[in-house]
Amino acid sequence: GAVVSQHPSWVICKSGTSVKIECRSLDFQATTMFWYRQFPKQSLMLMATSNEGSKATYEQGVEKDKFLINHASLTLSTLTVTSAHPEDSSFYICSAPDTVDTQYFGPGTRLTVL
Amino acid sequence: DAKTTQPTSMDCAEGRAANLPCNHSTISGNEYVYWYRQIHSQGPQYIIHGLKNNETNEMASLIITEDRKSSTLILPHATLRDTAVYYCIVRVGGGNAGNMLTFGGGTRLMVKP
Numbered sequence: 001g002a003v004v005s006q007h008p009s010w011v012i013c014k015s016g017t018s019v020k021i022e023c024r025s026l027d028f029q030a031t032t033m034f035w036y037r038q039f040p041k042q043s044l045m046l047m048a049t050s051n052e053g054s055k056a057t058y059e060q061g062v063e064k065d066k067f068l069i070n071h072a073s074l075t076l077s078t079l080t081v082t083s084a085h086p087e088d089s090s091f092y093i094c095s096a097p098d099t100v101d102t103q104y105f106g107p108g109t110r111l112t113v114l
Numbered sequence: 115d116a117k118t119t120q121p122t123s124m125d126c127a128e129g130r131a132a133n134l135p136c137n138h139s140t141i142s143g144n145e146y147v148y149w150y151r152q153i154h155s156q157g158p159q160y161i162i163h164g165l166k167n168n169e170t171n172e173m174a175s176l177i178i179t180e181d182r183k184s185s186t187l188i189l190p191h192a193t194l195r196d197t198a199v200y201y202c203i204v205r206v207g208g209g210n211a212g213n214m215l216t217f218g219g220g221t222r223l224m225v226k227p
Contacts, residue, residue: 001160034214043201044158044217093157095215103215105150105157 002028002098006106013084014114021079021109023050023094029074030096034103035067038091050077050094084113118202123222126196132189134221136202139183144206147178148215149187151198151223158201158217161187192225199223 003026013019023033031052036044048069049057056069068080077096081088093108119137126132138147148163162169162176164185169176175188189196201220206213 004157006157036217043219044152046214046216049214091155095158101213102148102160102163104160108155108157110155 001102002026002096002104004094004096004104004106006092006094006109008109009107010110010112012112012114015085016083018080018082019084019111021081021092021094021111023077023079023096023106025075025096025104028096028098030077030098031074033071033077033094033096035069035077035079036093036095038093038108044093047079050079052077081111084111086113089113118204118218120200120202120218120221122219123224125224125226126189126192128194128225128227129191132192132196132223132225134187134189134200134202134223135184136187137184138202138204141182141204142206145204146206147176147182147185148203148205149174149176150201150203150215151196152201152220153195153198161200192223194225194227197223197225 005024007022033050035047038044050071052071058064071077095103095105149161150158152158164176178185199220
């Protein structure tokens, strides 16, 4: 199947700093990518849809000014958590659909905000 | 997307078949059944999907009832590495990249020695 990578796999930062997470489709192009967040013992929750060449679409309750998304190319989307606080600590996962619309997920990024 | 219902947890003996059920009684004619699994602290892994015919690949088999209101994912010879949360998701498929996946609670499968 198709491969999606994320970087970094884990990050620890101080409260108030910003953190950038990259999501790459390695062997296919994706005009759309999705960002999810998962808290301990919970299911994945969609945060936003990243669209190449246009603005991201955010789910209700997700602050677009806090979670900045940039879909710079057909193989790269970035999520920046601005002014991170401890409550933003979570497991962030991206996904991208391949040419037959099967979604493939990255390995996830564990963010810990101190 | 149609809502799905799965048991919260299941156990399976190593080497035996694991049969994971999923109910999707409100599924529409153009909605596919997708199965993903998530091993602890990893991103979800695609397993298999189907529309109405049974499907098989190197990982699993998917059996969809004739009325499409339920399905079963079969892992023919479960191993300890198959311990994971299994998600059954119903969504419109076939080329519309704008359709995201909506995750429910899934089934926590525990494969025991």
